[in-house]
Amino acid sequence: MIEQTVTPTTHDLGQFEVRRVLPKRERTMVGPFIFVDEFGPAQLDVGSAMDVRPHPHINLATVTWLFEGAIEHRDSLGTFSTIRPGTVNLMTAGKGIVHSERSPAEERAIGPKLYGIQTWLALPDGREEIDPAFEAVNDLPVIEDQCAKATIIMGELWGKRATTTTYADTIYAEIVLAPTGSLPIEVSADERAVMLVGGEASVDGQALGLYELSVLAPGRNMMLSSERGGRIMLVGGEAFSTPRHAWWNFVSSDKERIRRASEDWKAGRFPKVPGDAEEYIPLPEGRPKTVTD
Template identity: 70%
Template sequence: MTMGITTTIQPVSHDLGAFTVRRVLPSPRRIMVGPFIFVDQFGPAEIPPGHGMDVRPHPHIGLATVTWLFEGAINHRDSLGSFATIRPGQVNLMTAGHGIVHSERGLPEEFDRPKRIYGMQTWLALPDGQEDIAPAFESRAELPLVEDNCASARVIMGTLWGRTAPTTQYAATIYAEIVLAPGGAIPIDADADERAVMLVGGEAELDGVALEPYALAVLAPGQAMRLASDRGARVMLLGGEAFHSPRHVWWNFVHSSRERINAAKDDWFAGRFPKVPGDEDEFIPLPKIPMTRSD
Protein backbone atom coordinates (compact mmCIF):
# COMPACT_ATOMS: atom_id res chain seq x y z
CA MET A 1 0.00 0.00 0.00
CA THR A 2 1.00 3.62 -0.49
CA MET A 3 0.73 6.15 2.32
CA GLY A 4 -2.49 7.43 0.75
CA ILE A 5 -4.17 4.06 0.21
CA THR A 6 -4.33 2.02 3.40
CA THR A 7 -6.21 -1.04 2.09
CA THR A 8 -7.25 -2.39 -1.29
CA ILE A 9 -10.24 -4.74 -1.19
CA GLN A 10 -10.62 -7.03 -4.18
CA PRO A 11 -14.19 -7.71 -5.32
CA VAL A 12 -15.96 -11.04 -5.08
CA SER A 13 -17.65 -11.57 -8.44
CA HIS A 14 -20.99 -13.30 -9.00
CA ASP A 15 -21.90 -14.28 -12.56
CA LEU A 16 -25.65 -13.80 -12.98
CA GLY A 17 -25.59 -14.96 -16.59
CA ALA A 18 -26.59 -11.74 -18.33
CA PHE A 19 -24.21 -9.62 -16.23
CA THR A 20 -21.63 -9.77 -13.41
CA VAL A 21 -22.01 -8.33 -9.91
CA ARG A 22 -18.83 -7.40 -8.00
CA ARG A 23 -19.02 -7.05 -4.21
CA VAL A 24 -16.35 -5.29 -2.13
CA LEU A 25 -18.21 -4.72 1.16
CA PRO A 26 -18.69 -6.36 3.55
CA SER A 27 -15.41 -8.26 3.31
CA PRO A 28 -13.20 -10.19 5.74
CA ARG A 29 -10.75 -7.28 5.57
CA ARG A 30 -13.26 -4.54 6.33
CA ILE A 31 -16.96 -4.35 7.17
CA MET A 32 -17.66 -0.64 6.64
CA VAL A 33 -16.32 2.61 5.17
CA GLY A 34 -18.22 5.39 6.88
CA PRO A 35 -21.90 4.31 6.85
CA PHE A 36 -21.38 2.13 3.75
CA ILE A 37 -21.69 -1.53 4.76
CA PHE A 38 -22.54 -3.09 1.39
CA VAL A 39 -21.11 -2.08 -2.00
CA ASP A 40 -22.02 -3.87 -5.22
CA GLN A 41 -21.07 -2.83 -8.74
CA PHE A 42 -22.74 -4.42 -11.79
CA GLY A 43 -22.13 -4.27 -15.54
CA PRO A 44 -21.44 -2.76 -17.97
CA ALA A 45 -23.36 -5.39 -19.89
CA GLU A 46 -26.04 -5.84 -22.51
CA ILE A 47 -28.92 -8.03 -21.39
CA PRO A 48 -30.23 -10.03 -24.35
CA PRO A 49 -33.88 -10.16 -25.47
CA GLY A 50 -36.01 -12.44 -23.32
CA HIS A 51 -34.00 -11.70 -20.18
CA GLY A 52 -33.95 -8.88 -17.64
CA MET A 53 -33.20 -7.86 -14.08
CA ASP A 54 -35.64 -9.80 -11.96
CA VAL A 55 -35.11 -9.37 -8.20
CA ARG A 56 -38.22 -10.70 -6.48
CA PRO A 57 -39.61 -9.10 -3.28
CA HIS A 58 -37.24 -9.41 -0.32
CA PRO A 59 -36.95 -7.71 3.10
CA HIS A 60 -34.51 -5.31 4.77
CA ILE A 61 -34.03 -3.90 8.26
CA GLY A 62 -31.60 -1.44 9.85
CA LEU A 63 -30.26 0.15 6.65
CA ALA A 64 -30.92 2.45 3.72
CA THR A 65 -30.35 1.23 0.15
CA VAL A 66 -28.89 3.59 -2.46
CA THR A 67 -29.32 2.72 -6.14
CA TRP A 68 -27.31 4.62 -8.78
CA LEU A 69 -27.24 3.79 -12.49
CA PHE A 70 -24.78 4.76 -15.22
CA GLU A 71 -26.83 2.98 -17.90
CA GLY A 72 -30.19 1.23 -18.04
CA ALA A 73 -33.45 1.42 -16.10
CA ILE A 74 -34.96 -0.54 -13.19
CA ASN A 75 -38.49 -0.53 -11.78
CA HIS A 76 -38.57 -0.25 -7.98
CA ARG A 77 -41.62 -1.20 -5.91
CA ASP A 78 -41.82 -1.44 -2.13
CA SER A 79 -44.23 -2.28 0.68
CA LEU A 80 -44.93 1.42 1.32
CA GLY A 81 -46.62 1.49 -2.08
CA SER A 82 -43.73 3.40 -3.70
CA PHE A 83 -43.07 2.93 -7.40
CA ALA A 84 -40.20 4.52 -9.33
CA THR A 85 -38.33 3.83 -12.55
CA ILE A 86 -34.67 4.34 -11.68
CA ARG A 87 -32.63 5.95 -14.46
CA PRO A 88 -29.10 7.38 -14.78
CA GLY A 89 -28.61 10.63 -12.88
CA GLN A 90 -31.35 9.83 -10.37
CA VAL A 91 -30.65 8.52 -6.87
CA ASN A 92 -33.15 6.24 -5.16
CA LEU A 93 -32.84 6.08 -1.36
CA MET A 94 -34.98 3.47 0.38
CA THR A 95 -34.87 3.53 4.18
CA ALA A 96 -35.67 0.12 5.66
CA GLY A 97 -35.71 1.09 9.33
CA HIS A 98 -37.75 -1.45 11.29
CA GLY A 99 -38.69 -3.30 8.11
CA ILE A 100 -39.50 -2.92 4.41
CA VAL A 101 -39.91 -5.23 1.42
CA HIS A 102 -39.06 -4.28 -2.17
CA SER A 103 -38.51 -5.67 -5.65
CA GLU A 104 -36.27 -4.53 -8.50
CA ARG A 105 -37.23 -5.61 -12.00
CA GLY A 106 -36.53 -4.70 -15.57
CA LEU A 107 -39.03 -2.66 -17.56
CA PRO A 108 -41.67 -4.92 -19.19
CA GLU A 109 -41.56 -2.94 -22.43
CA GLU A 110 -37.82 -3.70 -22.74
CA PHE A 111 -38.06 -7.44 -22.12
CA ASP A 112 -38.02 -8.47 -25.80
CA ARG A 113 -35.14 -6.24 -26.86
CA PRO A 114 -31.50 -5.82 -25.84
CA LYS A 115 -30.89 -3.36 -22.98
CA ARG A 116 -27.87 -2.01 -21.16
CA ILE A 117 -27.23 -2.32 -17.42
CA TYR A 118 -24.40 -0.65 -15.50
CA GLY A 119 -24.45 0.80 -12.00
CA MET A 120 -24.05 0.61 -8.23
CA GLN A 121 -26.11 -0.77 -5.38
CA THR A 122 -24.98 0.24 -1.89
CA TRP A 123 -26.35 -0.02 1.63
CA LEU A 124 -25.89 2.50 4.41
CA ALA A 125 -26.07 1.26 7.99
CA LEU A 126 -28.40 3.41 10.08
CA PRO A 127 -26.74 5.01 13.13
CA ASP A 128 -27.39 4.20 16.78
CA GLY A 129 -30.88 5.25 17.83
CA GLN A 130 -32.18 5.25 14.23
CA GLU A 131 -31.89 1.59 13.21
CA ASP A 132 -35.61 0.95 13.77
CA ILE A 133 -37.10 4.19 12.45
CA ALA A 134 -40.10 4.20 10.13
CA PRO A 135 -39.43 3.04 6.56
CA ALA A 136 -39.27 5.73 3.86
CA PHE A 137 -38.51 6.20 0.17
CA GLU A 138 -37.23 9.10 -1.88
CA SER A 139 -36.06 9.63 -5.46
CA ARG A 140 -34.00 12.70 -6.40
CA ALA A 141 -32.72 13.86 -9.77
CA GLU A 142 -31.71 17.45 -8.98
CA LEU A 143 -28.18 16.70 -7.80
CA PRO A 144 -25.21 19.11 -7.85
CA LEU A 145 -22.75 18.79 -10.74
CA VAL A 146 -19.21 20.08 -10.24
CA GLU A 147 -17.31 20.35 -13.53
CA ASP A 148 -14.55 21.93 -15.56
CA ASN A 149 -13.24 21.15 -19.04
CA CYS A 150 -11.86 17.69 -18.26
CA ALA A 151 -13.60 16.57 -15.06
CA SER A 152 -17.13 16.35 -13.71
CA ALA A 153 -18.48 15.07 -10.41
CA ARG A 154 -22.10 14.41 -9.50
CA VAL A 155 -22.67 14.78 -5.74
CA ILE A 156 -25.14 12.01 -4.85
CA MET A 157 -25.04 12.43 -1.07
CA GLY A 158 -23.41 14.84 1.34
CA THR A 159 -21.18 17.85 0.73
CA LEU A 160 -18.22 17.70 -1.66
CA TRP A 161 -16.29 20.40 -3.55
CA GLY A 162 -18.46 23.02 -1.84
CA ARG A 163 -21.76 21.61 -3.13
CA THR A 164 -24.42 19.74 -1.11
CA ALA A 165 -26.86 17.13 -2.41
CA PRO A 166 -30.47 17.28 -1.12
CA THR A 167 -30.53 13.53 -0.47
CA THR A 168 -31.44 12.57 3.12
CA GLN A 169 -28.56 11.60 5.39
CA TYR A 170 -28.89 9.71 8.67
CA ALA A 171 -25.17 9.74 9.42
CA ALA A 172 -22.72 12.12 7.72
CA THR A 173 -22.20 10.61 4.26
CA ILE A 174 -20.28 11.42 1.09
CA TYR A 175 -21.05 9.75 -2.23
CA ALA A 176 -20.18 10.95 -5.74
CA GLU A 177 -19.69 9.77 -9.31
CA ILE A 178 -16.56 11.27 -10.89
CA VAL A 179 -16.04 11.22 -14.67
CA LEU A 180 -12.63 12.24 -15.97
CA ALA A 181 -11.92 12.98 -19.63
CA PRO A 182 -8.41 12.19 -20.93
CA GLY A 183 -6.04 14.44 -19.03
CA GLY A 184 -8.64 15.23 -16.35
CA ALA A 185 -7.98 15.56 -12.63
CA ILE A 186 -9.91 16.45 -9.46
CA PRO A 187 -8.94 16.85 -5.77
CA ILE A 188 -10.27 14.36 -3.24
CA ASP A 189 -11.17 16.29 -0.09
CA ALA A 190 -9.92 15.06 3.27
CA ASP A 191 -12.86 16.13 5.44
CA ALA A 192 -14.71 12.80 5.90
CA ASP A 193 -13.75 10.41 8.72
CA GLU A 194 -13.45 7.52 6.24
CA ARG A 195 -13.18 7.51 2.44
CA ALA A 196 -12.72 5.05 -0.40
CA VAL A 197 -12.68 5.14 -4.19
CA MET A 198 -13.65 2.50 -6.73
CA LEU A 199 -12.57 2.60 -10.38
CA VAL A 200 -15.59 1.38 -12.35
CA GLY A 201 -14.49 2.32 -15.87
CA GLY A 202 -11.36 3.38 -17.74
CA GLU A 203 -8.01 4.05 -16.09
CA ALA A 204 -7.11 6.39 -13.22
CA GLU A 205 -4.47 7.03 -10.61
CA LEU A 206 -4.54 8.51 -7.14
CA ASP A 207 -1.46 10.56 -6.27
CA GLY A 208 0.35 8.73 -9.06
CA VAL A 209 -0.69 5.21 -7.99
CA ALA A 210 -2.80 3.29 -10.52
CA LEU A 211 -6.21 2.14 -9.26
CA GLU A 212 -7.23 -1.46 -9.86
CA PRO A 213 -10.51 -1.90 -11.75
CA TYR A 214 -13.47 -2.66 -9.45
CA ALA A 215 -11.31 -2.85 -6.30
CA LEU A 216 -12.13 -0.63 -3.32
CA ALA A 217 -9.18 1.57 -2.36
CA VAL A 218 -9.59 2.75 1.25
CA LEU A 219 -7.87 6.10 1.79
CA ALA A 220 -5.82 7.33 4.70
CA PRO A 221 -7.85 9.70 6.90
CA GLY A 222 -7.13 13.41 6.80
CA GLN A 223 -5.02 13.31 3.65
CA ALA A 224 -5.90 15.43 0.63
CA MET A 225 -5.27 13.55 -2.62
CA ARG A 226 -5.51 14.06 -6.38
CA LEU A 227 -7.39 11.74 -8.74
CA ALA A 228 -6.24 11.91 -12.37
CA SER A 229 -6.59 10.03 -15.65
CA ASP A 230 -4.57 10.03 -18.87
CA ARG A 231 -7.17 8.15 -20.93
CA GLY A 232 -10.47 8.84 -19.15
CA ALA A 233 -12.20 7.14 -16.23
CA ARG A 234 -15.31 6.75 -14.11
CA VAL A 235 -14.68 6.57 -10.34
CA MET A 236 -17.00 6.35 -7.34
CA LEU A 237 -16.07 8.20 -4.14
CA LEU A 238 -17.78 7.06 -0.94
CA GLY A 239 -17.49 7.31 2.82
CA GLY A 240 -18.44 9.52 5.72
CA GLU A 241 -18.85 9.31 9.47
CA ALA A 242 -17.05 6.45 11.22
CA PHE A 243 -19.30 4.15 13.26
CA HIS A 244 -18.05 3.34 16.73
CA SER A 245 -20.48 0.52 17.52
CA PRO A 246 -20.31 -2.61 15.35
CA ARG A 247 -22.94 -3.67 12.84
CA HIS A 248 -23.84 -7.24 11.97
CA VAL A 249 -24.93 -8.32 8.49
CA TRP A 250 -26.94 -11.43 7.69
CA TRP A 251 -28.49 -11.68 4.21
CA ASN A 252 -30.50 -8.45 3.73
CA PHE A 253 -30.53 -7.52 7.42
CA VAL A 254 -28.17 -5.05 9.13
CA HIS A 255 -28.30 -4.20 12.81
CA SER A 256 -26.22 -3.69 15.95
CA SER A 257 -28.30 -6.43 17.63
CA ARG A 258 -28.00 -10.06 16.57
CA GLU A 259 -31.29 -10.70 18.38
CA ARG A 260 -33.03 -8.15 16.18
CA ILE A 261 -31.62 -9.85 13.07
CA ASN A 262 -32.80 -13.23 14.31
CA ALA A 263 -36.27 -11.79 14.88
CA ALA A 264 -36.30 -10.46 11.31
CA LYS A 265 -35.36 -13.92 10.01
CA ASP A 266 -38.29 -15.42 11.91
CA ASP A 267 -40.67 -12.72 10.67
CA TRP A 268 -39.72 -13.23 7.01
CA PHE A 269 -39.97 -17.03 7.30
CA ALA A 270 -43.39 -16.72 8.94
CA GLY A 271 -44.69 -14.21 6.39
CA ARG A 272 -45.08 -11.35 8.87
CA PHE A 273 -43.42 -8.68 6.70
CA PRO A 274 -45.77 -6.51 4.57
CA LYS A 275 -46.43 -7.26 0.90
CA VAL A 276 -45.35 -5.17 -2.08
CA PRO A 277 -48.44 -3.71 -3.80
CA GLY A 278 -48.36 -4.71 -7.45
CA ASP A 279 -45.81 -7.49 -6.81
CA GLU A 280 -47.50 -9.72 -4.22
CA ASP A 281 -47.19 -13.15 -5.85
CA GLU A 282 -43.46 -13.91 -5.57
CA PHE A 283 -40.75 -13.60 -2.94
CA ILE A 284 -37.19 -14.68 -2.21
CA PRO A 285 -37.17 -17.37 0.51
CA LEU A 286 -34.99 -17.04 3.59
CA PRO A 287 -31.64 -18.65 2.70
CA LYS A 288 -30.07 -21.31 4.88
CA ILE A 289 -26.60 -19.86 4.26
CA PRO A 290 -26.62 -16.29 2.86
CA MET A 291 -23.92 -15.00 0.53
CA THR A 292 -23.79 -11.75 2.52
CA ARG A 293 -22.80 -11.99 6.14
CA SER A 294 -20.29 -10.23 8.38
CA ASP A 295 -19.66 -12.84 11.07
Protein backbone atom coordinates in the same frame (compact mmCIF):
# COMPACT_ATOMS: atom_id res chain seq x y z
CA MET B 1 -2.14 7.42 -0.39
CA ILE B 2 -4.12 4.20 -0.56
CA GLU B 3 -4.35 2.61 2.90
CA GLN B 4 -6.08 -0.65 1.92
CA THR B 5 -7.26 -2.36 -1.25
CA VAL B 6 -10.30 -4.63 -1.18
CA THR B 7 -10.72 -7.04 -4.10
CA PRO B 8 -14.32 -7.82 -5.07
CA THR B 9 -16.02 -11.19 -4.97
CA THR B 10 -17.56 -11.73 -8.41
CA HIS B 11 -20.90 -13.48 -8.83
CA ASP B 12 -21.71 -14.61 -12.38
CA LEU B 13 -25.48 -14.35 -12.88
CA GLY B 14 -25.44 -15.62 -16.45
CA GLN B 15 -25.74 -12.57 -18.65
CA PHE B 16 -24.12 -10.14 -16.22
CA GLU B 17 -21.73 -10.09 -13.28
CA VAL B 18 -22.09 -8.57 -9.83
CA ARG B 19 -18.93 -7.56 -7.96
CA ARG B 20 -19.14 -7.18 -4.18
CA VAL B 21 -16.42 -5.28 -2.33
CA LEU B 22 -18.26 -4.78 0.98
CA PRO B 23 -18.69 -6.42 3.36
CA LYS B 24 -15.52 -8.52 3.27
CA ARG B 25 -13.59 -10.22 6.03
CA GLU B 26 -10.76 -7.69 5.77
CA ARG B 27 -13.09 -4.68 5.69
CA THR B 28 -16.75 -4.48 6.68
CA MET B 29 -17.49 -0.73 6.45
CA VAL B 30 -16.29 2.60 5.06
CA GLY B 31 -18.17 5.28 6.96
CA PRO B 32 -21.81 4.13 6.98
CA PHE B 33 -21.36 2.05 3.80
CA ILE B 34 -21.62 -1.64 4.74
CA PHE B 35 -22.49 -3.12 1.33
CA VAL B 36 -21.24 -2.20 -2.14
CA ASP B 37 -22.28 -4.12 -5.27
CA GLU B 38 -21.21 -3.05 -8.76
CA PHE B 39 -22.97 -4.68 -11.73
CA GLY B 40 -22.31 -4.59 -15.48
CA PRO B 41 -21.73 -3.11 -17.95
CA ALA B 42 -23.91 -5.71 -19.64
CA GLN B 43 -26.27 -6.03 -22.57
CA LEU B 44 -28.89 -8.69 -21.93
CA ASP B 45 -30.64 -10.66 -24.66
CA VAL B 46 -33.98 -9.52 -26.02
CA GLY B 47 -36.68 -10.90 -23.74
CA SER B 48 -34.25 -11.31 -20.85
CA ALA B 49 -34.39 -9.22 -17.70
CA MET B 50 -33.11 -8.55 -14.24
CA ASP B 51 -35.78 -9.82 -11.85
CA VAL B 52 -35.03 -9.46 -8.15
CA ARG B 53 -38.13 -10.80 -6.41
CA PRO B 54 -39.52 -9.15 -3.25
CA HIS B 55 -37.19 -9.40 -0.26
CA PRO B 56 -36.90 -7.65 3.13
CA HIS B 57 -34.47 -5.22 4.78
CA ILE B 58 -34.09 -3.75 8.28
CA ASN B 59 -31.92 -1.08 9.96
CA LEU B 60 -30.35 0.19 6.74
CA ALA B 61 -30.91 2.41 3.71
CA THR B 62 -30.33 1.19 0.15
CA VAL B 63 -28.93 3.56 -2.46
CA THR B 64 -29.25 2.64 -6.15
CA TRP B 65 -27.32 4.57 -8.83
CA LEU B 66 -27.26 3.67 -12.52
CA PHE B 67 -24.78 4.53 -15.26
CA GLU B 68 -26.87 2.84 -17.97
CA GLY B 69 -30.25 1.13 -18.20
CA ALA B 70 -33.39 1.29 -16.07
CA ILE B 71 -34.82 -0.61 -13.09
CA GLU B 72 -38.37 -0.60 -11.77
CA HIS B 73 -38.52 -0.37 -7.98
CA ARG B 74 -41.60 -1.36 -5.99
CA ASP B 75 -41.83 -1.51 -2.21
CA SER B 76 -44.22 -2.29 0.62
CA LEU B 77 -44.93 1.43 1.14
CA GLY B 78 -46.69 1.36 -2.22
CA THR B 79 -43.84 3.12 -4.02
CA PHE B 80 -43.33 2.62 -7.74
CA SER B 81 -40.26 4.30 -9.21
CA THR B 82 -38.29 3.77 -12.41
CA ILE B 83 -34.61 4.27 -11.67
CA ARG B 84 -32.64 5.88 -14.50
CA PRO B 85 -29.15 7.41 -14.77
CA GLY B 86 -28.93 10.75 -13.00
CA THR B 87 -31.53 9.90 -10.34
CA VAL B 88 -30.63 8.43 -6.97
CA ASN B 89 -33.11 6.07 -5.31
CA LEU B 90 -32.85 6.07 -1.52
CA MET B 91 -34.96 3.48 0.27
CA THR B 92 -34.86 3.61 4.05
CA ALA B 93 -35.70 0.25 5.61
CA GLY B 94 -35.65 1.30 9.25
CA LYS B 95 -37.86 -1.07 11.21
CA GLY B 96 -38.67 -3.05 8.08
CA ILE B 97 -39.47 -2.82 4.38
CA VAL B 98 -39.86 -5.18 1.41
CA HIS B 99 -38.99 -4.30 -2.19
CA SER B 100 -38.43 -5.74 -5.65
CA GLU B 101 -36.25 -4.63 -8.57
CA ARG B 102 -37.07 -5.59 -12.15
CA SER B 103 -36.28 -4.55 -15.71
CA PRO B 104 -39.06 -2.44 -17.28
CA ALA B 105 -41.12 -3.95 -20.11
CA GLU B 106 -39.66 -1.56 -22.69
CA GLU B 107 -36.14 -2.64 -21.70
CA ARG B 108 -37.03 -6.34 -21.99
CA ALA B 109 -38.31 -5.75 -25.52
CA ILE B 110 -34.94 -4.43 -26.76
CA GLY B 111 -32.57 -6.26 -24.41
CA PRO B 112 -31.90 -4.48 -21.11
CA LYS B 113 -28.64 -2.68 -20.39
CA LEU B 114 -27.36 -3.05 -16.85
CA TYR B 115 -24.55 -0.92 -15.45
CA GLY B 116 -24.63 0.60 -12.01
CA ILE B 117 -23.97 0.29 -8.32
CA GLN B 118 -26.06 -0.46 -5.25
CA THR B 119 -24.92 0.36 -1.74
CA TRP B 120 -26.36 -0.12 1.72
CA LEU B 121 -25.87 2.43 4.47
CA ALA B 122 -26.10 1.24 8.05
CA LEU B 123 -28.39 3.49 10.08
CA PRO B 124 -26.72 5.12 13.09
CA ASP B 125 -27.35 4.36 16.76
CA GLY B 126 -30.76 5.56 17.86
CA ARG B 127 -32.14 5.62 14.30
CA GLU B 128 -32.03 1.98 13.26
CA GLU B 129 -35.74 1.46 13.91
CA ILE B 130 -37.09 4.62 12.26
CA ASP B 131 -40.10 4.42 9.97
CA PRO B 132 -39.39 3.16 6.45
CA ALA B 133 -39.28 5.78 3.69
CA PHE B 134 -38.46 6.29 0.02
CA GLU B 135 -37.18 9.17 -2.08
CA ALA B 136 -35.92 9.65 -5.64
CA VAL B 137 -33.73 12.72 -6.15
CA ASN B 138 -32.65 13.97 -9.58
CA ASP B 139 -31.68 17.62 -8.96
CA LEU B 140 -28.21 16.70 -7.78
CA PRO B 141 -25.34 19.21 -7.70
CA VAL B 142 -22.69 18.81 -10.40
CA ILE B 143 -19.10 20.08 -10.37
CA GLU B 144 -17.76 20.28 -13.91
CA ASP B 145 -14.94 21.60 -16.05
CA GLN B 146 -13.58 20.59 -19.46
CA CYS B 147 -11.98 17.37 -18.22
CA ALA B 148 -13.89 16.41 -15.05
CA LYS B 149 -17.51 16.02 -13.97
CA ALA B 150 -18.58 15.06 -10.46
CA THR B 151 -22.17 14.39 -9.41
CA ILE B 152 -22.74 14.68 -5.67
CA ILE B 153 -25.19 11.92 -4.78
CA MET B 154 -25.18 12.35 -0.99
CA GLY B 155 -23.57 14.75 1.44
CA GLU B 156 -21.35 17.78 0.89
CA LEU B 157 -18.33 17.81 -1.42
CA TRP B 158 -16.44 20.56 -3.27
CA GLY B 159 -18.55 23.22 -1.54
CA LYS B 160 -21.95 21.88 -2.66
CA ARG B 161 -24.48 19.67 -0.86
CA ALA B 162 -26.99 17.19 -2.27
CA THR B 163 -30.55 17.37 -0.97
CA THR B 164 -30.64 13.57 -0.57
CA THR B 165 -31.44 12.57 3.01
CA THR B 166 -28.52 11.42 5.14
CA TYR B 167 -28.82 9.80 8.56
CA ALA B 168 -25.12 9.74 9.44
CA ASP B 169 -22.45 12.00 7.97
CA THR B 170 -22.11 10.61 4.43
CA ILE B 171 -20.26 11.47 1.23
CA TYR B 172 -21.09 9.80 -2.07
CA ALA B 173 -20.25 10.93 -5.60
CA GLU B 174 -19.77 9.74 -9.17
CA ILE B 175 -16.69 11.22 -10.87
CA VAL B 176 -16.14 11.03 -14.63
CA LEU B 177 -12.70 12.09 -15.84
CA ALA B 178 -11.89 12.77 -19.47
CA PRO B 179 -8.33 12.04 -20.69
CA THR B 180 -5.85 14.14 -18.66
CA GLY B 181 -8.66 15.07 -16.23
CA SER B 182 -8.15 15.48 -12.50
CA LEU B 183 -10.11 16.39 -9.37
CA PRO B 184 -9.05 16.95 -5.75
CA ILE B 185 -10.26 14.52 -3.08
CA GLU B 186 -10.41 16.72 -0.02
CA VAL B 187 -10.44 15.79 3.64
CA SER B 188 -14.20 15.63 4.03
CA ALA B 189 -14.96 12.53 6.13
CA ASP B 190 -13.57 10.19 8.79
CA GLU B 191 -13.31 7.40 6.21
CA ARG B 192 -13.12 7.59 2.40
CA ALA B 193 -12.68 5.12 -0.44
CA VAL B 194 -12.75 5.20 -4.22
CA MET B 195 -13.82 2.50 -6.66
CA LEU B 196 -12.83 2.52 -10.32
CA VAL B 197 -15.87 1.27 -12.27
CA GLY B 198 -14.67 2.02 -15.80
CA GLY B 199 -11.56 3.18 -17.65
CA GLU B 200 -8.39 4.12 -15.80
CA ALA B 201 -7.46 6.43 -12.91
CA SER B 202 -4.97 6.96 -10.10
CA VAL B 203 -4.80 8.66 -6.70
CA ASP B 204 -1.63 10.66 -6.09
CA GLY B 205 0.04 8.54 -8.76
CA GLN B 206 -1.12 5.18 -7.34
CA ALA B 207 -3.09 3.30 -9.99
CA LEU B 208 -6.58 2.09 -9.09
CA GLY B 209 -7.52 -1.48 -9.93
CA LEU B 210 -10.74 -1.91 -11.87
CA TYR B 211 -13.67 -2.72 -9.51
CA GLU B 212 -11.39 -2.71 -6.46
CA LEU B 213 -12.23 -0.60 -3.41
CA SER B 214 -9.27 1.61 -2.54
CA VAL B 215 -9.52 2.91 1.03
CA LEU B 216 -7.78 6.28 1.37
CA ALA B 217 -5.62 7.32 4.29
CA PRO B 218 -7.48 9.72 6.61
CA GLY B 219 -6.65 13.37 7.07
CA ARG B 220 -4.97 13.97 3.70
CA ASN B 221 -5.95 15.89 0.59
CA MET B 222 -5.28 13.84 -2.57
CA MET B 223 -5.56 14.21 -6.33
CA LEU B 224 -7.62 11.86 -8.47
CA SER B 225 -6.44 11.85 -12.09
CA SER B 226 -6.73 9.90 -15.34
CA GLU B 227 -4.55 9.79 -18.44
CA ARG B 228 -7.07 7.99 -20.69
CA GLY B 229 -10.39 8.69 -18.95
CA GLY B 230 -12.27 6.87 -16.22
CA ARG B 231 -15.35 6.61 -14.02
CA ILE B 232 -14.85 6.52 -10.26
CA MET B 233 -17.19 6.30 -7.26
CA LEU B 234 -16.24 8.10 -4.04
CA VAL B 235 -17.80 6.77 -0.82
CA GLY B 236 -17.34 7.52 2.86
CA GLY B 237 -18.52 9.29 5.96
CA GLU B 238 -18.38 9.09 9.71
CA ALA B 239 -16.80 6.07 11.35
CA PHE B 240 -19.27 4.06 13.43
CA SER B 241 -18.22 3.44 17.03
CA THR B 242 -20.75 0.60 17.45
CA PRO B 243 -20.20 -2.53 15.31
CA ARG B 244 -22.78 -3.49 12.72
CA HIS B 245 -23.72 -7.06 11.82
CA ALA B 246 -24.96 -8.16 8.40
CA TRP B 247 -26.74 -11.40 7.60
CA TRP B 248 -28.45 -11.86 4.22
CA ASN B 249 -30.50 -8.67 3.63
CA PHE B 250 -30.47 -7.57 7.26
CA VAL B 251 -28.11 -5.13 9.00
CA SER B 252 -28.24 -4.22 12.69
CA SER B 253 -26.15 -3.44 15.74
CA ASP B 254 -28.14 -6.22 17.47
CA LYS B 255 -27.77 -9.85 16.36
CA GLU B 256 -31.01 -10.72 18.13
CA ARG B 257 -32.83 -8.15 15.96
CA ILE B 258 -31.52 -9.91 12.85
CA ARG B 259 -32.70 -13.26 14.22
CA ARG B 260 -36.20 -11.86 14.82
CA ALA B 261 -36.32 -10.34 11.34
CA SER B 262 -35.34 -13.69 9.85
CA GLU B 263 -38.15 -15.43 11.75
CA ASP B 264 -40.62 -12.73 10.69
CA TRP B 265 -39.73 -13.14 7.02
CA LYS B 266 -39.95 -16.91 7.20
CA ALA B 267 -43.35 -16.66 8.92
CA GLY B 268 -44.69 -14.14 6.38
CA ARG B 269 -45.03 -11.29 8.89
CA PHE B 270 -43.41 -8.61 6.70
CA PRO B 271 -45.75 -6.45 4.56
CA LYS B 272 -46.41 -7.29 0.90
CA VAL B 273 -45.31 -5.27 -2.13
CA PRO B 274 -48.38 -3.89 -3.94
CA GLY B 275 -48.22 -4.87 -7.62
CA ASP B 276 -45.59 -7.56 -6.96
CA ALA B 277 -46.99 -9.78 -4.23
CA GLU B 278 -47.00 -13.17 -5.95
CA GLU B 279 -43.30 -14.02 -5.63
CA TYR B 280 -40.66 -13.65 -2.96
CA ILE B 281 -37.09 -14.67 -2.17
CA PRO B 282 -37.11 -17.28 0.63
CA LEU B 283 -34.88 -17.04 3.67
CA PRO B 284 -31.59 -18.76 2.77
CA GLU B 285 -30.65 -22.00 4.44
CA GLY B 286 -27.13 -22.02 5.77
CA ARG B 287 -24.65 -19.20 5.32
CA PRO B 288 -25.82 -16.45 2.93
CA LYS B 289 -23.54 -14.57 0.51
CA THR B 290 -23.77 -11.42 2.62
CA VAL B 291 -22.51 -11.93 6.16
CA THR B 292 -20.06 -10.18 8.48
CA ASP B 293 -19.76 -12.64 11.38
